[in-house]
Amino acid sequence: MGKWTRRAFIGAGVAAGGALVVGIAVRPGNPIDRLSPLVAKGEGEKLINAWVKIDADNIVTAIVPHVEMGQGIFTSLAQMLADELDADWSKVRILEAPADAKYSSSHIGREFLAPNLEVPEILEPTVSGSFLSLATAMTLQITGGSFSIRGTGQRAMRTAGAAAREMLIAAAAKEWNVPASELRAENSMILHDKSSKSATFASFATAAAEQSLPAKPKLKSPKDYKLMGKAIARTDIPEKSNGSAIFGIDADLPGMKYAAVKAAPVVGATVEAMDATSAKTMPGVLQILNMGDFVAVVADGYWQAEQALATIQTTYSKTEGDGLDQEALFTRYATMLDEAGDTDGDVETEEGDVGEAFASAATKVEAEYKVPFLAHATMEPMNCTAWVRDGKCDVWSGTQSPLMARKTAAETTGIAIDNVAYHNAYLGGGFGRRSEMDVIIMSTRIAMATQYPVKMIWSREEDTMQDHYRPSATSRFEGGLDKDGKAVSWSNIHTHLFDPQEAPTVPYYNIANHKIRKVDVPTHLRFGPWRSVDHSQHGYFIESFVDEMAHAAGKDGYAFRRELLAGSPRHLKVLDTAAKMSGWDNPLPEGHGRGIAFVPSFGTIVAEVAEVDMTGKKPKVTKVYVAADPGFAVNPDGFAAQMESSVAYGLTAALYGEISVKDGAVQQSNFHDYPILRINEMPDVVVEIINGDHKRLGGAGEPGLPPLAPAVTNAIFAATGNRVRELPLSKMNFA
Amino acid sequence: MRAIVRASAPILVIALAACGTDPAPGPTEQIVVREPGEATVPNVEAEDSLITIGKAAFNTCIACHGIEKGGANKIGPNLYGIIGQVAGAAEGFSYSEALASSGITWTKEELDSYIANPAAKVPGTTMMAGAITDAERREAIIAYLDSVSAN
DSSP, X not given: OOOOSSSEEEEEEEEGGGEEEEEEEEOTTOSOOOOOTTOOOBTTBEEOOOSEEEOTTOOEEEEEOSOOSXXXXXXXHHHHHHHHHTXXXXXXXXXXXXXXXXXXXXXXXXXXXXXXXXGGGGGOHHHHOGGGSHHHHTTOOOOOTTOTIIIIIIIIIHHHHXXXXXXXXXXXXXXXTSOGGGEEEETTEEEETTTTEEEEGGGGHHHHTTSOOOSSOOOOOGGGOSSTTSOOOOTTHHHHHHTOOOBGGGOOOTTOEEEEEEEOSSTTOOEEEEEOTTGGGSTTEEEEEEOSSEEEEEESSHHHHHHHHHTOEEEEOOOTTTTOOHHHHHHHHHHHHHHHTTTOSEEEEEESOHHHHHHTOSEEEEEEEEEOBBOOOOSSOOEEEEEEETTEEEEEEOOSOHHHHHHHHHHHHTOOGGGEEEEEOBOSOOXXXXXXXXXXXXXHHHHHHHOSOEEEEOXXXXXXXXXXXXXXXXXXXXXXXXXXXXXXXXXXXXXXXXXXXXXXXXXXXXXXEEEXXXXXXXXXXXXXXXXXXXXXXXXXXXXXXXXXXXXXXXXXXXXXXXXXXXXOHHHHHHHHHHHHHHTTTSOOOTTEEEEXXXXXXXXXXXXXXXXXXXXXXXXXXEEEEEEEEOSSOSSHHHHHHHHHHHHHHHHHHHHTOOBOEETTXXXXXXXXXXXXXXXXXXXXXXXEEOOOOTTXXXXXXXXXXXXXXXXXXXXXXXXXXXXXXXXXGGGSOOO | OOOOOOOOOOEEEOXXXXXXXXXXXXXXXXXXXXXXXXXXXXXXXXTSOHHHHHHHHHTTTTTTOXXXXXXXXXXXXXXXXXXXXXXXXXXXXXXXXXXXXXXXXXXXXXHHHHHHOHHHHSTTOOOOSOOOOOHHHHHHHHHHXXXXXXX
């Protein structure tokens, strides 16, 4: 095995049956001393994980350290690996990596920095966000932050594929006694054109593991891509179409029972007393548990547990959240913003002198925007199955962070992590919700009490009322225009900042003086990352205010943004593409309007144009044009699907999404009062992808969302002259 | 297949919340209405064949094991053709070192003693479920596995 980087290098070994495995290896003496079961023992060096395996029957298995929650990542990551390997796609299989620290994001970042890639990117909080920064990613094996392709795909999957390919070629060169330069790989075969020799990868698998490795596996340039950039069908389509796909909620074990749960309606309260007189007599009931912060009923069936739970009378402790209503919360935000005045609060970015520039501006624009809390409303209800017995713990669920789930189960049960197994399945929607560990903790606590396996399923009501919410927030702006209508100052103060840190900033807009501040306002509801996280509100705030400035300047929203992006050709191209796709200058019928918005996030630049029909009782979004530059779309069909789904998810929030608080508790409980976009409300979505820089890949899962709401509200303004300064739109009276 | 609700009086357990941080607090109140008992096997009619019983019993295994020919491995390996195979043979499945190196050939007898208590037969196996105590149930599952593979 060849040495590669300082502490870690590409390693290879031979697994049972003569399979070649390639992954990260460590030299003797490295503190990471636990072996992968796949490892071949040799020279004291240890393979600590594996990204690819080539079996004796020439099947290539891509081992993917991310979870599949509908975003199609299994296929795209396998495409990246298989392309560099020159594998036959029909012989590629995909396996989700186990919940093991050896696959954690920190290994990708810290141990596996491929020298020929842009290494510092992973350390930039502006790229990966603090949510995924190394400090927090150290112990995580997380799928989120639109990170999988630009992180794992670029840094691990491609390099492993390229390394395996070079090793196979080296082995073939030795066996055939020809220079390696005369050999090539194609369709999982090694070919020697001069002698017309060919053989399968598998025939060199054992010998390949013995080859010394080049310092840097050479990655392909885009002209040589065979699989990357192709709209390859997702491998999970058949099983998700015929119903055989296994999700977390499908876990089934011998002797498994079901738990229904109800938590205190006000977060932070505890169950003071529980009257289970009726529940004890109901069919199927096995146990009734007061867990302090929630009540659980364990029964033979879920319905029985749910029915019995509904009869339990509970009283709760008093908390500081009691008596708090949504209006009071917004008043609290306003007071905090008032108190910060023109100078206080935490400065996030500052350039020039906004005070001076605003004071001397020819035109002054001011506005305040508000957004509500949002729930995730995943299709698959929150659930987790746990079995704790004899010093062992097994947990089955679908989570965005399998390793964290395993650690959480270990900490919750007090059982050593080596005796805790976490089994991940497909996620029926994540959107950030399944990066939280609450269901893992609750179900293992229940299972500790029962000692037999229990599947805990949340009702839709619990899901809606006990989520970790996108925060409600208020944002205030002051903008200055000179006499020519050019933006000269941009001042913003807003409540809350979670992640990504750059979400409230506008470095791509050429405005000489800008200052952005925040004030932290405590709320008792739990924060959770919600698809695109802080960009979800700041995209709306920023792009609404840009539109207001354009209007004040007497300019068209598209033309005004063009001026602001004049120095950034890559950004400008995305904006121009969206405008062109929409036929921006073509007139629309009376009562219809067109709006544009532009938000780069998670490494991908996106502009959207929405068309809205305001002639009915409520806004109808008829068309959404999406232009997006992710650097390079590895799977264009998958990328376009993420843009379309961001439109659906974002439009749901813009039209209806509102979680509000009354007397400390969430008021909404199910789809009747927390509606999801219906199919007849779905606009036509047209996506155009721009491959602007194949070396700097962006994400796909989130960046389509932030421009959607402001594109729609700007279109409403164009159609009606009504400026929407508070979401959701269902609150507005358009009559 | 519903377990019989027994008329036993509920047992009330009051436990104090655990001190310290580790592990998480148990219930402040635990009412055990009844134990799950063993009546989770379907009450199969006499004329049902062993394979039919085994097929129903295998429902508890399918969370982790596929059975179709060429089917994917899940949490556990695909079990098509398992009878007569050498342990660790399913393509593409990451076996524990313990099982892969066990040298077992899966005769019906070997399989029976394994699923009776996997961890006892092959210490270090990652198979967490299993431990099927009912011998007839094991026989039925094995008969079912054999019947599927024979097709």
